[in-house]
Ligand SMILES: C[S@@+](CC[C@H](N)C(=O)[O-])C[C@H]1O[C@@H](n2cnc3c(N)ncnc32)[C@H](O)[C@@H]1O
């Protein structure tokens with residue numbers, strides 16, 4: 444039997460009304476967001492900046508994975524690496540020019556996030572890229588990396604420590620061999636457990652374990668045993684993700700079904716409350732819709748940096764004045780460089796759109812700080828979004844303290860459902876186009 448929220452979110456006639464309305468209330472416009480070919484400008488006005496590096500290679504392609512990744516090939520990796528160094532050099536020159544013209548000083552790099560794909564698919568290559576980025580932009584306060592359990596031997600962890608790695612996240616996904624095989628992972632439970640133990644023993648600042656749930660055939664007990672095991676091992680953070688069936692992944696085909704259906708809302712809710720309960724028993728507190736963190740630790744997250752520049756195929760950048768995305772195709776990426784940045788599509792941001800972008804990700808992180816908003820936009824959060832936020836506040840989904848807002852635990856699941864509607868509209872549509880067209884003309888969202 445479908446539950447209330449499945450019916451509500453899937454009822455198309457109602458959706459046609461409330462979705463544009465919510466979008467209008469948040470972004471302040473009925474107009475579609477449009478990305479076009481264009482040029483990236485270096486954001487000399489920023490005092491703080493995050494950096495992202497996308498390494499789009501994996502040794503084994505998981506069939507459910509929606510990220511931009513291709514099978515590792517030595518020659519293609521070499522092409523990618525050369526181009527990524529050229530992209531770093533181009534940005535470095537742009538930064539120097541922009542700072543000279545504006546008379547400002549370098550932005551502080553508060554984090555360097557290495558994502559993929561499998562960033563450590565070639566650890567020495569990654570070391571060269573990270574060193575180059577730190578040299579070109581200045582050292583980062585935190586260096587964060589996504590790790591695959593089968594691509595993080597001791598030598599690799601030593602290399603990461605030597606380039607200043609502070610935070611890491613391991614794609615454990617499950618500690619059940621039957622399920623790991625069913626979803627097409629290339630490692631078994633013992634490899635994931637060993638990887639986690641070795642990472643924890645190295646003394647990095649923080650270790651996060653990714654666990655996927657609502658997996659085919661998975662029961663509540665299966666999930667309980669996965670979550671309890673990583674918590675028992677002493678991780679600083681656990682991030683759990685209900686498997687999502689992005690239209691362009693092929694798990695459905697592999698399993699012989701026409702597309703993965705979203706797991707029932709009631710199951711997701713039960714699983715989320717189990718994860719919350721177990722995390723609480725080990726002293727971890729909810730820090731995002733699906734993540735639980737040891738108090739006092741910094742959050743491992745790819746979305747907590749508001750302004751960032753992305754290097755690598757498919758990397759996105761958000762500078763406040765622009766949001767843009769690099770071409771997804773590794774060969775096209777390499778061909779564009781070194782003469783120009785490999786930017787495929789650019790959206791000019793209005794101040795209101797930038798505020799909406801900020802609010803969208805703060806909702807996911809379950810808190811929106813009035814101080815951060817004032818610092819970024821020079822305005823009071825309540826004066827811009829107070830009327831919009833009054834409605835969820837009335838239903839006990841939000842709490843307000845001194846102009847800052849926190850999402851209550853019972854609202855976490857609703858934020859997920861709501862964001863799911865928009866990510867399917869925006870992220871899927873943009874990613875879907877960019878996957879098939881290296882240089883799309885207009886993309887309307
Ligand atoms: C880029 S991957 C992590 C690093 C590494 N490539 C790996 O797979 O171990 C980021 C995380 O996204 C999550 N993820 C990937 N595909 C997903 C899907 N279809 N549904 C839900 N979560 C997914 C997994 O938990 C995965 O660890």
Ligand code: SF4
Pocket residue numbers: 500501503504505508509510512559560561591614
């Ligand atoms: S889940 Fe990780 S290892 Fe698997 S294909 Fe995606 S990025 Fe690669």
